[in-house]
Amino acid sequence: MATTDLDTTTTGSRTPDNGWRQRLGRWDVKASPYIYIAPFFLVFGVFGLFPIVYTAVISLMDWDTIRNTGSFIGMDNFAYVLQDRKFWVALRNTFSIFLLSAIPQLLLSTFIAAMLDNNLRARTFWRMGVLVPFVVMPVAVGIIFSQLFADNSGQINDWLGMVGVDPIGWHKEVLPSHVAIATMVNFRWTGYNALILLAAMQAIPRDLYEAAAIDGAARMRRFLSITIPQIRPTMIFVIITATIGNLQIFDEPRVFDTTGTGGADQQWLTITMYMYNTGWGQLDFGRASAIAWLLFLIIVVFSLLNLLITRKFISSSDSTGGK
């Protein structure tokens, strides 16, 4: 709003060409904003917006990948996908992996954040330390963990054997494969989310803690009654971004075995893998687009649902904890 002053830059030069310069200056002020945003919107329009809109069109078409055109077939692609067993299996897997990663990750990253929120020596070291896994390629994480979780004498099964547990078929069975993939997600994101929660914790006024301490609240009590309610909005933010990201998971399950098809019986096929296999395995772009739209709708609905649930859940713990 204060920028209105920019329109009246008439100070300075009393040269004869004053009028011309003024007009130039005014044009400069009027046109500049559009010139500055033009490069962004040019690229964004062609490679960002257009594809999003055009996916809707293609999802209604039987696309011919050789001629690069399609013919309208109405909702057939959606009907096909919704009747395909693989779609529902992929949906189940995606949600299962999401739940297995979201909940432990939130608990662990809150714990790490609380530990980092001490007056630590060498705190930059600790903060950087927990962030290291974040810069490792998901593909590399996937390859490494797929071997740690190898069915035959992988490291995890070796350790389980030491405590007398029979080897688990991490690549054979449904739930174990989800646990393995969720572990990769947690490995990469827990430290990242811990830093976000740490930032929220550090914004809490310290006198709140001091007042509680003087009232005799012990450390745990202070954490539950002050810290948790205060970082609630940030927790919701973390949960929602984790939801959006996790429901799109592709890299880790794709390299969980060498074929990239999600297991012999689609044990760990996710929705995005299903879309990739439909689009670039079977070259059916119409169905792939339909899957993309379904994924988008699922993400929107589920994020909103999540927002409602977490709001309710976290605020109810707020009212019992705080006072």
Place this chain on the structure above:
Amino acid sequence: MARRPRNVISLGRPSGFAYASLGIILIASFFPFYWTYLIGSGDAGTLTDPTMSWLPGGNFLDNARSVLTNPAVNFWKALGNSIIVSTTIALSTVVLSTLAGFAFAKLRFKGSGPLLIGVVATMVVPVQLGVVPLYILMNEFGWTGELGAVIVPALVSAFGVFWMTQYMQQSLPTELIEAARVDGCNMIRTFWHVAIPAARPAAAMLFLFTFVTAWNNFMWPLIILDQSNPTLPLALSLLQGNYFVDYSLVLSGTLLATVPLLLLFIFAGRQLVSGIMAGAVKG
């Protein structure tokens, strides 16, 4: 942040427990790398050897060499490609986001509000929603298999514009721009001499984030590039496919591929940490 007075009850003073639990977490997050090095320094049998030693074998350099020189993996080409792709994308995103962010944050023009809201709204749209038409578009352009097909669509990002707009709204005083204008700077010089210096910290963070994201991106290169001209993540997945019998080679290659970003992290990790924490407070 002010230090608490010493005589108050010990609030969150670092306890042994905090150090111990953070130590365990660090060990747990470094273990996969060490284990990868163990296997990568052994031979084809190490992975399945039940009596595997917890000290590294002596084959890491040999294994690494055979990965690096294998023509089917194209490791050096992949590394070069990844550097070109990530640097170009990060530079362009920073420059174009700073320009647009400056306009959105500090200049008045018709339609700025709705345009900004539109950009922010697209941040929740998953990339999957655009890949099919994007592939068709690249086919039309004849860019399939070319690095340009990976670079061009990522030259801008909605997040970048949102991030720079937010930052400049908060930390670039409008009076500074007015002063520059009064002194006779035209718009582009105002941008250059006032906006860019003020935006530098946010621009550095945006560069890092964009670089890491571009570096790690797997799905789009997998779709659009081919084996002869890969980026690193793609080369890694090919390595896994090619050598699935000898995991000491696969894992030494995987470890090598993580080295460049770990090096970057040593130098820029501090900024990455503060970027994540700054973004959280605003978000």
